[in-house]
Amino acid sequence: MKLKNTLGLAIGSLIAATSFGALAQGQGAVEGELFYAKKFNDSVSHVEDGRVPGISLGYFLTDDVSVNFTYGKLDHTRSNDGTGNQKIRGDQFGLKSQYHFGTVGDAIRPYVEGGVAHGSQTNVAADGHTGRDQSTFLTTGAGVKWYITNNLYARGGVEADYKLDNGKWDYQALVGLGVNFGGNGGKVAPAPAPAPAPEPVAEPEAPVAQVVRVELDVKFDFDKAVVKPNSYGDVKNLADFMKQYPATHVEVAGHTDSVGPDAYNQKLSQRRADAVKQVLVKDGVAPNRVTSVGYGESRPVADNATEAGRAINRRVEASVEAQAQ
Template identity: 60%
Template sequence: MKLKNTLHLVIGSLIAATSMGALAQGQGAVEVDAFAKRYFTDSSRDLSEGNLFGGTIGYYLTDDVSLGLSYGEYHDIRSENDTGRKNIKGNLASLDATYHFGNLGDALRPFVSAGVAHQNISNVPARTGRDHSTFANLGAGVKYFFTENVFAKAGVDAAYNIDANETEWLAGVGFGVNFGGSSKPAPVVEPAPAVEPVAVAEPEQVIETVRVELDVKFDFDKANVKPESQADIKALADFMNQYPQTTTVVEGHTDARGTDAYNQKLSERRANAVREVLVNQYGVDASRVNAVGYGESRPVADNASDAGRAINRRVEAEVEAQIKQ
């Protein structure tokens, strides 16, 4: 009954999470999953191999580091002692820190983990009452993201029994989602900003309008700003810092592949990614930079070709300042 309640809670969380509009990876995200593991026991307690079923809820402290609390119940384990094949009941609760390799938005993210666990099982021969053991855990595995937030995982854990001075192993798979964080895509810019001086004559003076334009390109279904675009974004930021009266609107766009609703969200994430670089990395005041997304509604090239779609996956911005000569 406990296992059914645990699985119902995890599955319910997965369904509720996938219906939320604020699904996002990264710092502040909550992650839930259900897992099934094969349990390879030590020899001294004379236990057969068995299965562990349960779920995990975790919280991302940073974009790469999460802290997770897991609970699972054992099934199909029996004692292999001469007193007879007794059915073993029990559970395992663990607290683990996990480090994820790669970047937000990657389809594959390998990980390593470490933590502690408490095992509570019954009917172990030659022992009285329930058997309690404390474990130190080390693990490794990989997550595969079907979408930005829905994933499957596989991994192996080594569990060192501190009380018995022995090591046990678990290997398993899982399925889960994460939500509530803020994706931090890396910047992407291709064309360099262009400065276009326009002379405006006035009595006894000349006012020159100086304009800087930004056009940042993105990979398909990505909102990460590419490293090669940093110089172009910095040039726009330097211009705005030089003329503190200026403001700008960062506009995000997508190609036509995908649904309108998905592309709208993707264009907003792209615009916010460039805005974040301007504000957090290059010091432009946040009140001077707005971000909007237009989805696939404003193409500048033909979406029927790969080349045209690549041009449409963009973020644009423009800043003007008037200089008296």
């Protein structure tokens, strides 16, 4: 089968794979990629720079480390300087390991890589010899992956190949498009819901205490964790209530809508809860009386399918009860 047919089949597979909602990044994930490279040749004399379309298949041993098998279709031209102007084609197989920086769920993840490759090029009837040029290379490189969704990513990078036969280097710049599926998604278990406080039991002869309550519901802009000025008054009311009843403690619970990766939303909800805690502390509440917890997108109160519902879900909630004097 010609390479272009193989690439066409692979592209179709990439598009089909992105339709599976269960696909995820992280440990245990598989990445399949199509790439195209511009190769700058220095290891073979009288050969001009070429191009290398190819495919890569990788497996994540951890959330950050992957092992990748690569195949590239070499395409060069021997320069017309007395050696003959000829097309030179071949294959290059590689085994590499990539280390990814950042955390699972980040949109941008830089990486570094290293490994070994073996190349074989077609017969060149020039310089008094015939036969295929077969060489082994040590390879290194760096680049960045942009996760457009949880499962679809684009890659750009540079690589350098050291030819063991003659101690010379080849270089290439490449771009790629791939899918990522089958991993654990880097998910962490959500924080357990706090156990409800037991209801106070009054002695039969004692008068029933009056319970007073204050609640807080702070809304946030999309992808933001900054308390808006129009919510300062509501937060201050909660702070004043807690200063009036110094035995009270509060949990401020952060939430997000469903847009974006789960791991990113978990962190965003924690930042929102921390932001409200900071305002409470600034208003005079002791830090050890406030617990901030992020619940990510796991506890929606409205329909995430609508913009109005998502705006309601981008929130921080709190509720405090006390017995009136």
